[in-house]
Amino acid sequence: MTTISVQAAAMIPVARPFIGAEEEHAVIEVLRSGWVTQGPRVAEFEREFSAYIGCDHSVAVSSCTTALHLALVASGIGSGDEVICPSLSFIATANSIAYVGATPVFCDIDLATYNLDPSALEGLITPRTKAILVVHQIGLSAEMKGILVVAKKYGLAVIEDAACAIGSEYEGNLIGKPLGTMACFSFHPRKILTTGEGGMITTNDADLADKLRKLRQHAMSLSDVVRHNAKQVTAETYDEVGYNFRMTDMQAAMGVVQLDRLQSFLQRRRHLASRYDEALQPLPWLETPSVPSNCRHNYQSYMIRLVDASAAKRDLIMQRLLEKNISSRRAIMAIHRELPYRSEQWETALPKTNLVTDTALILPLFHQMTEADQDYIIEVLYSIAR
Numbered sequence: 401m402t403t404i405s406v407q408a409a410a411m412i413p414v415a416r417p418f419i420g421a422e423e424e425h426a427v428i429e430v431l432r433s434g435w436v437t438q439g440p441r442v443a444e445f446e447r448e449f450s451a452y453i454g455c456d457h458s459v460a461v462s463s464c465t466t467a468l469h470l471a472l473v474a475s476g477i478g479s480g481d482e483v484i485c486p487s488l489s490f491i492a493t494a495n496s497i498a499y500v501g502a503t504p505v506f507c508d509i510d511l512a513t514y515n516l517d518p519s520a521l522e523g524l525i526t527p528r529t530k531a532i533l534v535v536h537q538i539g540l541s542a543e544m545k546g547i548l549v550v551a552k553k554y555g556l557a558v559i560e561d562a563a564c565a566i567g568s569e570y571e572g573n574l575i576g577k578p579l580g581t582m583a584c585f586s587f588h589p590r591k592i593l594t595t596g597e598g599g600m601i602t603t604n605d606a607d608l609a610d611k612l613r614k615l616r617q618h619a620m621s622l623s624d625v626v627r628h629n630a631k632q633v634t635a636e637t638y639d640e641v642g643y644n645f646r647m648t649d650m651q652a653a654m655g656v657v658q659l660d661r662l663q664s665f666l667q668r669r670r671h672l673a674s675r676y677d678e679a680l681q682p683l684p685w686l687e688t689p690s691v692p693s694n695c696r697h698n699y700q701s702y703m704i705r706l707v708d709a710s711a712a713k714r715d716l717i718m719q720r721l722l723e724k725n726i727s728s729r730r731a732i733m734a735i736h737r738e739l740p741y742r743s744e745q746w747e748t749a750l751p752k753t754n755l756v757t758d759t760a761l762i763l764p765l766f767h768q769m770t771e772a773d774q775d776y777i778i779e780v781l782y783s784i785a786r
């Protein structure tokens with residue numbers, strides 16, 4: 401048996417945001433400006449985000465979780481309603497449905513893409529179904545055509561959880577040029593573009609955008625900016641229950657700089673992903689990601705799936721990697737296994753979700769990861785195989 405001659409000098413993290421001097425300067429400028437939340441930098445970030453995505457409106461909020469929550473509120477979804485979503489997703493997907501008093505109904509996935517299986521949707525629709533919350537998991541677009549056909553047939557809203565999908569494409573368009581009513585993005589540090597925390601809702605519907613802008617700021621009738629600039633004494637009213645989901649100008653200033661870097665982030669990730677693909681494809685005990693020809697992946701995460709494995713075996717491999725200073729993560733969680741959503745019904749209804757959550761793992765992938773680090777990770781995986 402060959403042993404690995406070198407040990408990584410320091411832990412290789414699963415992810416690391418790239419934050420440079422330009423972000424520092426941009427944030428300091430905001431701090432010195434005297435306007436620090438939902439001000440000019442937020443408006444600028446929204447404009448630049450719309451220009452990049454090619455959508456009409458972008459509404460910045462405090463996270464993707466609050467973006468999803470607000471999108472459901474603005475869609476009029478509430479108590480007694482059902483929303484179909486995958487269980488193979490971060491818990492925020494289902495939590496956003498629970499926040500509005502609706503019930504998440506979990507749909508199984510397509511094993512090739514780890515996204516909602518359009519052919520499994522119809523069996524879940526009841527008279528209470530109001531929407532489909534589609535996730536573009538780890539940055540790969542869901543098969544939107546099939547999903548939109550079902551949504552149209554039953555008159556359901558389609559909201560896209562694009563938390564991980566900035567820069568990803570479906571049929572030649574960037575995700576976020578909404579195919580449904582709204583798409584929601586995350587700028588959490590585990591995402592490709594980060595503002596610390598932060599989120600964005602994109603839409604082509606002007607009324608919806610107005611509603612979102614109002615609701616994110618306590619539903620006040622006149623914004624603080626309008627009142628600040630008013631030449632006459634003025635007061636706002638609060639005609640419905642709103643939320644405090646504002647993004648700060650420090651976050652937005654960082655976002656503007658990160659958006660400038662996005663092409664280079666995407667290029668680097670795609671390059672490293674193709675290196676993983678090439679090196680790992682010969683290993684018969686794992687499957688590398690498969691990308692349908694009508695999609696372009698951003699590789700927010702690089703996830704491999706172990707063939708003929710169990711959760712215990714996967715965890716053992718993760719432990720071996722950790723002992724070699726390589727951080728990995730279990731696959732995407734299965735929401736239906738967490739206490740607030742757990743039931744026998746879901747455990748038996750979602751076999752593909754169960755298989756992926758038990759047998760996949762996420763390998764390190766980040767902008768500054770060197771090819772030498774990546775070669776080391778590959779070498780360790782080969783040694784585990786032996």
Ligand SMILES: C[C@H]1O[C@H](OP(=O)(O)OP(=O)(O)OC[C@H]2O[C@@H](n3cnc4c(=O)[nH]c(N)nc43)[C@H](O)[C@@H]2O)[C@@H](O)[C@@H](O)[C@@H]1N
Nearest residue numbers: 413414415416417490491564588589590591727729733762
């Ligand atoms: C369930 C989660 O799934 C995905 O994350 P994950 O479980 O694969 O990985 P996490 O443990 O959240 O990733 C955290 C890693 O991301 C890097 N990182 C760098 N900076 C940060 C930070 O500020 N916060 C967090 N949480 N992570 C940060 C570090 O390498 C850290 O170990 C993401 O989609 C997360 O947003 C989601 N919460």
Ligand SMILES: O=C(O)CCC(=O)C(=O)O
Nearest residue numbers: 463464465586587588598
């Ligand atoms: O809280 C987390 O770990 C991630 C949630 C997220 O991505 C968001 O709400 O923007």
